[in-house]
Amino acid sequence: MEFQDVTHRRRMVRTFQDRPIDPSVVERILRTANRGPSAGFTQGYAFLVFEGDQTKDFWDAAFRGSEPFGWAPGLMRAPLVIVPLSSKRAYLERYAEPDKGWTDLDESRWPVPYWHVDAAFASMLILLAAVDEGLGALFFGIFPPENVPALLRTFGVPEEFEPVGAIAVGHPEEDRVRSSAARGRKPLEAVVHRGRW
Numbered sequence: 001m002e003f004q005d006v007t008h009r010r011r012m013v014r015t016f017q018d019r020p021i022d023p024s025v026v027e028r029i030l031r032t033a034n035r036g037p038s039a040g041f042t043q044g045y046a047f048l049v050f051e052g053d054q055t056k057d058f059w060d061a062a063f064r065g066s067e068p069f070g071w072a073p074g075l076m077r078a079p080l081v082i083v084p085l086s087s088k089r090a091y092l093e094r095y096a097e098p099d100k101g102w103t104d105l106d107e108s109r110w111p112v113p114y115w116h117v118d119a120a121f122a123s124m125l126i127l128l129a130a131v132d133e134g135l136g137a138l139f140f141g142i143f144p145p146e147n148v149p150a151l152l153r154t155f156g157v158p159e160e161f162e163p164v165g166a167i168a169v170g171h172p173e174e175d176r177v178r179s180s181a182a183r184g185r186k187p188l189e190a191v192v193h194r195g196r197w
Contacts, residue, residue, distance in 0.1 A: 006131045011181060013136025015074030016170035020052060025133050026080060029169065032129035033084075036121035039114040040100060044090030045122050046161055048083040055081050061154045062142050062166070075138065078168035082126055083142075085161040086119035119164045126167050136172035141165050 050058040058081045092105040130137035142148055
């Protein structure tokens with residue numbers, strides 16, 4: 001698929017068919033996610049991946065057995081859930097290396113938390129790769145946030161990693177437009193400011 005077609009077709013899908021994804025497709029999506037830009041080539045992100053029956057383990061741990069998505073009852077049928085995680089420590093340590101010139105791990109040097117930015121880049125690549133494979137995907141937050149520590153402990157995630165959200169991937173069940181998407185995209189003139197605001 002042409003890149004412009006991928007970006008134009010990308011949308012958040014909330015209802016999935018109960019169909020598996022070919023393992024080679026999953027691998028291509030993950031390899032694509034690993035190609036994102038990374039500050040200092042730190043690559044301080046990781047992916048916790050749940051496929052097939054493992055997705056139930058994710059839903060149970062993340063939402064403690066409750067079904068939080070009454071507005072998207074088909075979401076939990078997604079055969080693939082990817083949790084992108086970021087490591088602040090990896091970036092602080094990388095930029096204390098000799099080629100970067102800092103000698104400490106002072107977080108205040110970072111006006112923007114690039115550990116989250118790089119994980120977000122990888123997340124967008126997952127969303128685009130899913131479309132390129134003829135699939136749909138949804139990026140969503142893990143709520144309530146107090147469930148996150150238990151989720152990480154359940155799956156043995158090292159303490160330095162923090163999830164930036166989760167991504168459900170699968171075969172879309174239908175092509176209906178959600179109320180939010182019905183608002184339409186802002187025109188370019190409303191978001192681009194050339195030279196000054």
